[in-house]
Amino acid sequence: MRKHTKQAPFCATKLGRALAALPLAALLLGSSVAHAEDKVDTTRIVSVGGDVTEIIYALGEEKHLVARDTTSMFPQEAMKLPDVGYMRALSPEGILALSPTSIIAIEGAGPPEALTVLKSASVPFETVPNAYTRDGILAKIEKVGALLGVNDKAKALEASVSADLDAAIADAGKRAEKDRKRVLFILSLQGGKVMASGTGTAADGIIKLSSAINAAGDFPGYKPLTDEAIIEAKPDVILMMNRGDGASTTNEELLKQPALALTPALQNKAVIRMDGLHLLGFGPRTASAVRELNAAMYGG
Structure with missing residues (x-):
């Protein structure tokens, strides 16, 4: 026991000296090799997540795609690809039937049982991190670019998207604090309850980017709000997704909710509906979504 205690600091010291002796070039090479190892076989890619698919198209690498999930509706050409189902209700059998050489999925794809089957198959399953922020968007682009082995293209896209985002965010941020709208994002009306968006959600992220x-x-x-919570929220604007399939909640249905009817938003008929992927996708078009939302809230 005493002998082991004496050796531990000695070993740590020797290891520290060995690392310190390594040439800088060798350390940089190790980092470069690790980055290169991110690349997957791009022969036949299944993309899961509308933002991931948009990024692949924005990088000009769509020729590798053999399928996409239901949320991947932009650009329009993506709709011609086979649909493997909703990103959180994937069918592993349907995906594997396409003989993909890799699967690139946004964080949160599932269900877990499906991912277990996919990951146990002899097909690389790569997850792209998801954060509803400016930096989160750029990190997605970097990760997808690394997986596809097109780092230079990814850097160029990051620079373009970053500049566009910064301009849109700065423009939105010029408004004085007292003039900023209070926005209530409603996901749905379930059993007469308003399902609203709290923190850590895409809706919260886009509201914040829009100042x-x-x-x-x-x-x-997300959680259902009580009538008291809705009245206390005093939203100036109700924000919703425009589903585009005729199943969107109408203003008349919103007005049937007594608490909502008392809000400044509905009293002023300030209901904004936007394309869900554009509004909440947090991909290359998010700057456009910030501008569209601001124009709808404030005019201009």
Whole structure:
């Protein structure tokens, strides 16, 4: 026991000296090799996540795609690819039937049982991190570019998207704090309950990028709001996704909710509906979504 205690600091010291003796070039080479190892076989890619698919198209690498998930609806050409199902309800059998050489999926894809089957197959399954922020978008582009082995293209796209985002965010941020709208994002009306967006969600992220205020408060995720909470929120604007399939909640249905009817938003008929992928996708077009949302909230 005493002998082991004496050796531990000695070994750590020797290891530290060995690392310190390594040439800088060798350390940089190791980092470069690790980055290169991110690349997957791009022969037949299945893309899961509308943002991932958009990035692949924006990089000009769509020729590698053999399928996409239901949320991948932009650009329009993507709709011609086979659909493997909703990103959170994937069918592993359907995906594997396409003989993909790799699967690139956004974080949060599932269900877990499906991922277990896919990861146990002899097909690389790569997850792209997801964060509803400016930097999160750029990180996605970098990761997808590394997986496809097109780092230079990714850097160019990052630079373009970054400049566009910074300009849109700066423009939105010019508005005085007292003039910023309180926005209530409603995901749905379930059983007469308003399902609203709290923190850590894509809706909260786009509201913040647009320099508006999330009227729902600071609870995490999505949850049904009580009538008291809705009235207390005092939203100036109701924000919703435009589903485009005729199944969107109408203004008349919103007005049937007594608490909503009392809000400044509905009293002023300030209901904004935007394409869901454009609004919440957090991909290359997010600067455009910030501008569109600001124009709808403030005019111009």
